[in-house]
Amino acid sequence: MEKHTTDAGAINMHDEMRRAFGLLSGKWKLEIMWLLHQRVFRFGELRKAIPGITQHMLTVQLRELEADGLVLRTIFPEVPLRVEYEITAKARGLTPTLEALMAWWQEFGDTLPARPEGRGRKANITKKTAR
Structure with a gap:
């Protein structure tokens, strides 16, 4: 891609x-x-919907998206405290991009090699054997 600086x-x-x-x-x-x-x-709900993401990383990513004006964080003064996240009107402008990515995946996704699930931390489960 050329740099267009006249x-x-x-x-x-x-x-x-x-x-x-x-x-x-x-x-x-x-x-x-x-x-x-x-x-x-x-x-x-977000944490459960994204397998492998840590609480810390979700917090970091949400804060960055909020700082960039793409995510709105709403705090409801209730007990217990309720916090909701939604995309902003600015982020809704990305809808055609997300839809194009989805259409691309529907057409070509099954032709791509599968990747091993290597994202995030995995539970360290050890089974104790009975003696």
Whole structure:
């Protein structure tokens, strides 16, 4: 891709696209955005919906998405405290992109090699044998 810089004030689309990619880069951000595109989630629901993500990583990714204006965090002053996450109107602008990715996957997904499930921490279950 060429850098289109004709004068000092011109927009460099390569740099702009790098900024756009950076908003959604990270191991979990696209999956979080996909889920929030479907409906509003509470933190625990998101954690259960994303196998392998740790509580810490989900918190980090949600905070970054919130800081970038893509996720809205709403706190309800109830006992126990209820916190909900949803995508913003700005993030809804990504709907055509998510739909295009889904269409691409439906067409080509079964032609791609399967990857082993290696994401996140796995439970360390040890079985004690009876003596």
